[in-house]
Amino acid sequence: MRLKNHKSDYIDQSEALSFIFNNRSYKGYKGDTLASALIANDVLFFARSFKYGRKRGLMGSGVEEPNALVSLEIGGRYTPNLKATEVMLYDGLSAVSSSNPNSLDFRALIKPLHRFMPAGFYYKTFIKQKVWAMVEDSLRALSGFSKAPTEKDEDLYDHIFHHAEVLIVGGGVAGITAALEILNNSKTTRVILVDERAHLGGELFNEFKSDDTAISWHHDSVNKLLEFKNVANSRLKLLSRSTAYAWYDHNYIEVLQTNATGESMVSGNTQVARKVLHKIRTKEVILATGAHERPMLFETNDLANIMLSQSVRRYLNEFGVISGKDVILYGNNDSIYGTAIDIKDNEINCKVIDVRASGSESEIVLKAKKLGIEVLQGYAVLKAHGTNLVKGIEISKVEMQGKKWKLSGSSKKLNCDLLASSGGFNPVVHLDCHCGAKTFFDEDSQAFLPQKERKNRQVCGSISAIGFWKDAVIDAKK
């Protein structure tokens, strides 16, 4: 549902857009992604699972989303396997789930037989047999990916070569700071800043409500960047809605940019490319790619409306939508409290379940408690209940004995219709690993970090496990 009194800089409520999803028509606003517009319309199922055809909902809010694969448009404009969380809404958009959650599905019928079908059943059973040729088509159809296009693509695509001294991947706090720092300290360095979202700033907008300095910092920094950009012979190139997807030898990086609406725009005789491939050769690469949240693990955690905590927070703060009215946050770190406070601010019920025992609470935990948020410390979620949507959870008190977690006390049930979890953050090291760099496990942050020294490459921000945005600014200035 969309919150009535919520104001967001990113959503233009004066411009309503209509679109079609799985043959039904809905309304969204300019600035929405397909996923956020569907949450606003209470659409919660996006796909079916491979084996038993269980209904799957959204889990993430961006590139990390594993479930919501859709195909866009039909005929010559057909595009398969896009993430609903990354498709920007435009008027007249039509999308179909890659595996339709609303159609009848026979796979649920075989669920009682699950004890005879171990993991990998389909492939292990069929792939070496002669029947593979017969069953391949139907198994591929179940796999959850869109059908291949059948018609010639009508759209226009383009590719451009760039040369620069520095390429910065990631337009969050660290990326912006690094770009400004380089542009200010040198008169000749050419900089390219690549960001996958439509707006610069990454996750900083989450701090806007509680921290005025974040708003002014964001405003000033983006304006300074635009000053550098809007001059003749500008040394700065800003590529938004762009993904750096490959890093080849000698710092040759390829970036795919989707245009503002995601569709090709034809006006008169000019046609704007739907997607542009930027081929960038650079002397130095700065990675400010940030971190993805990882989920907490428990039984049946694949029900719809079990999401990542930062994603729930982004849907709430950026788009003003939330997919439940009775929210439980579950995690092992402080980031869930930020989400809880934002949810409480919008007058929605929420509880926090923290695995860590009470004792040394940080400031934000005390703030959440002060606001009247119910906090259960030292509890773990054992299981989620519900057929398709999560309806409730089973929790129990836990404590650390030696190196193992042990249940202490009996379990109890709590009702909820949205569970947001956070099990810590994984730095986005994928791009760094393309060209032979290694990762190492850091005990302090409990995550794999990019290798420390590498020629012509630097890292800054939460890719090196820095959580707080002001620390990321300091880190990037180095």
Added chain:
Amino acid sequence: MFLIDCPYCKESRDQNEFSPAGEAFIARPQNPEELSDDEWADYVFYRTNHKGDHWEQWVHTNGCRKFFLVKRSTISHEILEVAAFGEVTSENKS
């Protein structure tokens, strides 16, 4: 995609202007008639496939069309040195 400095053009150009031309410093035997089949095969086919810093030949196919020498790390693909023929030989190579 390498970035290679052509020692003749004195410019850094993309790999797709160049073609690789195999290991460097392989001299044609002076007395081919006297070689056994094994020795001849060794000259024609067998290469060191060295792991580490490696001298090899490249041609600037879509440029000056000249052959030259490149010292490249076969682990990191870093290009350590480029030279024209004669500047570096099998005797004085580093």
